Structures are given as structure tokens and as C-alpha cells.
Amino acid sequence: DIQMTQSPSFLSASVGARVTITCRASQSVSRHLNWYQQKPGKGPTLLIFGASSLQTGVPTRFSASGSGTEFTLTVSSLQPEDFATYYCQQSSSAPFTFGPGTKVDIK
């Protein structure tokens, strides 16, 4: 099975800050890497698919890159509605594992 890790597990940032989250896979997933946002009490929403493609309706302050085993999600200017938990997930091979999540909190 492919194991996913994320760093940091928690980050505190101010509105307007640029933040970057890293996701690593235990073996290559090519570009089959997706990013989700989850707010408290809600289901996850898809932000990025295919490592770098922005899902329809997602603000362009979100961007992502990477391939193989190392990926990043960047928020260029954090907005109040971006404070949430972010998960990466590989869709390369079953089981389609998620990372443990990165909680982004208000500083």
C-alpha cells in the first residue's frame, strides 16, 4: 500500500500570508495526487486534482505542483474562509490513501 505523509500537521498563519503544505508518497503516484479542504462539521471539498489542476470554482489563490513522490499545495494569500484542514490523497493505486491532514489555523 502507498503511505501518504503531510507536513506540517498544523500551521498558524495570518490573513494575507502565503502558506505551503507538503505531501509525500511512499512510492511514485505519478501525478495522481489530489488535494481536499475540510471545514469543521462539513464534508471535504476537492481543490486540486491531477497534482496541479484547479477544480472548477476554486479560487486561483490556490495552486499546487509536484509529481512522483513529492507534492505541494500553496495558498498565495490566505483568506478567512481558508482556515480549514487540508488533505492530500493518491488515486494512483488502491487503496486510495489520504494523508493525515494539515490544520491551518488563524494566528
Add this chain to the structure above:
Amino acid sequence: QVQLVESGGGVVQPGRSLRLSCVASGFTFSNFDMHWVRQTPGKGLEWVAAVSYHGLDKNYADSVAGRFIISRDNSKNAVYLQMSSLRAEDTAVYYCARDSRPRYDWDSLASWGQGTLVTVSS
């Protein structure tokens, strides 16, 4: 618009069984792979199982393989998760989710239901 509505959650004793259902609307259900993902309260997401659009291919997390069965009925726009030999660690909110692209390889999860809570406790 895409809607996924889960049902069937509740409190169940360890070792017993439970069947979750997810009814879909707003899209051509028979064209999309479907997944179940769970989340223990206060914890992260765990992918559980997936079924291909035609129902022929199924995959499971190691933690549920041999105990859970995913199935679908395209005539009813529904996907199911039959859970057996339930354990305390199966306690979670269970989400139904739809693949992003029709008749595509296993993909990102573009649409999610609101979740149904399963509590395994004596």
C-alpha cells in the same frame, strides 16, 4: 446539481452488521465510479472502498477487506456498503463520494454526501 444522500447509520453492537446506502441524483449515476470514505470523530479521512461504474471492479482498504462489501444498483442510482463483524474502531462518519470524471480510471472525488454516523458500541 449533484446530490449524494447517505443513510443507514446508527448504533450497533460489536460483531454485528449494518448496511449503509447512498442515493445519487443530478447526474448519470451509471457512468461514475463510487467510493466510501470514513472519518473518526476529530480524526482524519480514511478511504474505505470503491466500486467501478459498471460494478465489476471493487477495491477495499486493508482495515475492512473481508468484512465490508461495496455494491451498487444502477437502476436505483444507489451504492451500498454492507459492513459485517463490526468493531469499535469502525466508529466513524461514513461519506459516499463520486469520482470526478465519467468512465475514467480511478480518480479524484469531486462530490461528497453529508455523511452518516456509525457508532459501534455495546
